[in-house]
Amino acid sequence: MVNILIVYHSQTGKTKKMAEAVARGANSIENVRTILKEAMETTLDDLCSCDGLAIGSPEYFGYMAGAIKDLFDRTYYQVRGRKEIFKKPYVVFISAGNDGLGALRSIERICIGYQFKKVYEPVIARGEVDEDILTVCEELGKVIAAGCEAGIY
Numbered sequence: 001m002v003n004i005l006i007v008y009h010s011q012t013g014k015t016k017k018m019a020e021a022v023a024r025g026a027n028s029i030e031n032v033r034t035i036l037k038e039a040m041e042t043t044l045d046d047l048c049s050c051d052g053l054a055i056g057s058p059e060y061f062g063y064m065a066g067a068i069k070d071l072f073d074r075t076y077y078q079v080r081g082r083k084e085i086f087k088k089p090y091v092v093f094i095s096a097g098n099d100g101l102g103a104l105r106s107i108e109r110i111c112i113g114y115q116f117k118k119v120y121e122p123v124i125a126r127g128e129v130d131e132d133i134l135t136v137c138e139e140l141g142k143v144i145a146a147g148c149e150a151g152i153y
């Protein structure tokens with residue numbers, strides 16, 4: 001089995017809806033197990049043991065949500081240099097009021113420090129999270145899961 005971690009933060013539910021759509025997409029791939037978790041509940045072991053991950057955040061003040069940053073802050077020293085983390089495939093999805101690029105860039109910058117490998121273009125929802133965005137999120141889940149399952153990353 002291939003394990004895909006979908007880690008997110010959400011206060012008003014938009015990023016959560018996107019995370020659930022990513023999980024639906026990932027779950028549609030055979031031999032894939034999906035772990036859907038709030039960032040505050042996500043542990044070092046979750047990060048190390050997954051085969052690929054999707055990170056979802058609202059944009060807060062031009063940056064990622066504090067809960068996502070907290071996950072990085074809590075785990076950085078322990079993961080540094082560990083081979084389970086090196087080139088781990090990841091994708092990002094963002095929910096924003098009107099921009100989202102600040103949140104995206106802040107996550108991507110930290111992922112460079114973790115030596116994760118970005119494997120697909122991010123999804124940014126601006127304003128309402130509608131069916132079109134959810135379909136794109138499902139695609140994102142399929143891409144990370146199918147790629148990990150096939151071992152192409």
Ligand SMILES: Cc1cc2nc3c(=O)[nH]c(=O)nc-3n(C[C@H](O)[C@H](O)[C@H](O)COP(=O)(O)O)c2cc1C
Pocket residue numbers: 009010011012013014015016058059060061062063095096097098099100127
């Ligand atoms: C404290 C706070 C700061 C925010 N800052 C931004 C921002 O800088 N740029 C932006 O586009 N939206 C900003 N927003 C709007 C949220 O990113 C947006 O409503 C998002 O969809 C919320 O996601 P959620 O429903 O998963 O909580 C902010 C919202 C809050 C609560």
